[in-house]
Amino acid sequence: xxxxxxxxxxxxxxxxxxxxxxxxxxxxxxxxxxxxxxxxxxxxxxxxxxxxxxxxxxxxxxxxxxxxxxxxxxxxxxxxxxxxxxxxxxxxxxxxxxxxxxxxxxxxxxxxxxxxxxxxxxxxxxxxxxxxxxxxxxxxxxxxxxxxxxxxxxxxxxxxxxxxxxxxxxxxxxxxxxxxxxxxxxxxxxxxxxxxxxxxxxxxxxxxxxxxxxxxxxxxxxxxxxxxxxxxxxxxxxxxxxxxxxxxxxxxxxxxxxxxxxxxxxxxxxxxxxxxxxxxxxxxxxxxxxxxxxxxxxxxxxxxxxxxxxxxxxxxxxxxxxxxxxxxxxxxxxxxxxxxxxxxxxxxxxxxxxxxxxxxxxxxxxxxxxxxxxxxxxxxxxxxxxxxxxxxxxxxxxxxxxxxxxxxxxxxxxxxxxxxxxxxxxxxxxxxxxxxxxxxxxxxx
Numbered sequence: 149x150x151x152x153x154x155x156x157x158x159x160x161x162x163x164x165x166x167x168x169x170x171x172x173x174x175x176x177x178x179x180x181x182x183x184x185x186x187x188x189x190x191x192x193x194x195x196x197x198x199x200x201x202x203x204x205x206x207x208x209x210x211x212x213x214x215x216x217x218x219x220x221x222x223x224x225x226x227x228x229x230x231x232x233x234x235x236x237x238x239x240x241x242x243x244x245x246x247x248x249x250x251x252x253x254x255x256x257x258x259x260x261x262x263x264x265x266x267x268x269x270x271x272x273x274x275x276x277x278x279x280x281x282x283x284x285x286x287x288x289x290x291x292x293x294x295x296x297x298x299x300x301x302x303x304x305x306x307x308x309x310x311x312x313x314x315x316x317x318x319x320x321x322x323x324x325x326x327x328x329x330x331x332x333x334x335x336x337x338x339x340x341x342x343x344x345x346x347x348x349x350x351x352x353x354x355x356x357x358x359x360x361x362x363x364x365x366x367x368x369x370x371x372x373x374x375x376x377x378x379x380x381x382x383x384x385x386x387x388x389x390x391x392x393x394x395x396x397x398x399x400x401x402x403x404x405x406x407x408x409x410x411x412x413x414x415x416x417x418x419x420x421x422x423x424x425x426x427x428x429x430x431x432x433x434x435x436x437x438x439x440x441x442x443x444x445x446x447x448x449x450x451x452x453x454x455x456x457x458x459x460x461x462x463x464x465x466x467x468x469x470x471x472x473x474x475x476x477x478x479x480x481x482x483x484x485x486x487x488x489x490x491x492x493x494x495x496x497x498x499x500x501x502x503x504x505x506x507x508x509x510x511x512x513x514x515x516x517x518x519x520x521x522x523x524x525x526x527x528x529x530x531x532x533x534x535x536x537x538x539x540x541x542x543x544x545x546x547x548x549x550x551x552x553x554x555x556x557x558x559x560x561x562x563x564x565x566x567x568x569x570x571x572x573x574x575x576x577x578x579x580x581x582x583x584x585x586x587x588x589x590x591x592x593x
Contacts, residue, residue: 173325205393208305208346211249214401214411215242217438218373218386220394223250223305226344227393228337230311230366232351233375238384238404239350242375243307244269244276245408246348250305251282258303262289262313262323276408289323291316291332298339308336310350311365333368366390377404381497383418384409398438416443416554419496425524429516431590432527432556433508434547435500441543441550443527445495446505448512450488458487464494465509466501473510473532480536480583483517504541506532507560510583511590520591525557528586529565536583540564548572560586 154165162169207222216222223229233239244259251257261269265287284301288294291314298306308314314332315323322328333349340347351365366372370392377384386400401412412418420443424430429448434441446465453459462470470492477483492509494500507530515522529547531539541547544565551559552575559577566579580586 208250208255209253210246211253212246212400212411213413215246215386217440218388218391218394218398218400219371220391220398223346224370224393225304225346226340227346227370228333228340228368229346229348229371229373230351230369231348231373231375232353234353237375237377238402238409239375240264240309241272241276241404242386242402242409243309243348243350244272244278247283247305247307248273248276248278248280251280255282255304256301257283257305257307258286258297258301259283259307259309260286260288260294260297261309262287263310275406289313289315291335295335295339298343298345302343303345305346306336306339306348308347308349310352312352329365330368333365337368376499378497383412383497385498395438398440416441416550419444419498420554423495423524426521428519428521429512430524431508431512431515431522432524432551433500433505434527434529434551435498435502435505436543436547439546441547442498443550443554444498444500444505446508446512447493447495448509448516449491450485450513450516453487453489458485459489459491461491463492464497464499465492465505469506470509470513472534473506474513476532476534476536476583477510477514477517481514481587483514485513485517488517503531503539504529504547506530507538507583507586511586514587515591518591522590523558525555526560526590527551527556527558528560528590530560530562530580530586532583538562538564538580538582538586545569545572548575548577551575560589 154163156172160172163171205224207224209222210216231239231243247257247259259269266285269285286297311329311332312324315328316331319327319331336347336349339345371388372390373386373388375384375386382404384402384404388396388398390396401415402409403412420432423445431446432443433446434443460471474485474490478485490513492513508528510532511522511528529541529544531541533539540562544561548559549572552572557575559575561577561579563579563581566577578589580589
């Protein structure tokens with residue numbers, strides 16, 4: 149199966165492994181050529197856990213703080229990193245900028261592209277101001293040739309763009325097939341571990357947003373990075389969904405410019421720029437992205453519907469969460485929202501999935517419904533329960549300090565969190581116990 153790598157001796161319409169339809173293709177069995185002895189390529193013996201010695205991993209700093217944070221402090225030597233994203237989102241641009249920074253630091257780089265010619269890469273490199281003699285470019289899809297280049301050059305970092313275009317001549321299947329992708333990734337993993345070379349591989353994504361190819365691809369690599377962003381927005385977000393050398397909660401934010409990607413040092417200020425003041429349906433919440441607090445504007449719009457079934461739409465927030473919060477407002481507060489269309493949006497293209505944003509979403513909907521604005525210097529933090537209670541959240545002090553830094557004067561937090569925080573000057577902290585108290589504070593009842 150092309151989706152998950154499930155194998156069957158006969159054709160099947162539906163995959164028993166992942167449930168996908170019409171994804172089975174016929175391939176020649178090459179098991180004798182497709183076996184790798186071990187991850188390190190050398191024989192080993194079992195060791196007791198006391199015999200194993202560990203030390204801090206050696207890392208290459210990319211000079212891009214946003215990317216280094218997501219990777220856990222830099223690129224680990226001997227690691228295999230998979231970078232996925234939609235076509236045209238900027239994966240090749242990001243990796244070429246990483247190549248420039250690492251090469252200028254004295255590291256020998258090899259950039260192997262199976263999608264562009266060397267001249268095309270040179271044109272992009274000129275736009276990105278890539279000028280270094282430590283960066284080697286090769287346009288090649290044959291895995292055996294790439295392995296020879298790596299053996300001859302002995303680079304510190306290798307970039308493969310993309311894994312779906314690389315093929316092993318001994319295998320009969322086409323490039324991008326399950327066996328080719330699996331064999332190419334296995335060979336690159338062996339190179340990374342035996343030669344202590346950091347390897348980046350670019351992976352295309354399907355229309356569902358998952359890495360194209362067998363699911364085993366994500367299990368084989370050390371780190372999986374997703375490069376996300378709306379096509380009509382200039383901002384890009386990189387996040388780790390798997391990382392054996394760091395946290396998977398961190399995100400990095402970049403802005404696409406004419407000369408490449410630029411880091412966004414203060415994402416809160418960027419996401420709040422151009423925010424309207426004293427407009428019903430708008431409020432600010434604080435979401436934790438790993439160890440970084442990010443202030444985001446929530447916008448809500450309610451309007452009377454002319455149909456029997458009101459419309460509900462959510463952008464950047466879980467749709468079901470919005471429906472749940474509207475049900476709480478109807479049942480616990482008495483708002484008659486069943487005859488109103490409701491639209492909720494996260495400004496700036498960010499996607500929020502943290503429960504700490506619940507209070508802001510509920511108050512934004514109530515603000516639009518009652519046509520009363522929320523003070524633009526107020527920030528709301530808290531999780532809303534089904535009985536209307538406001539539950540505590542983690543890292544409350546970091547959230548409050550971020551709001552204070554950006555000039556907010558009032559912070560509404562769960563009463564549970566007010567017990568553990570120290571006195572913070574120049575910002576009015578108001579603890580609330582339920583949704584009624586919060587609405588009374590921001591809307592006057």
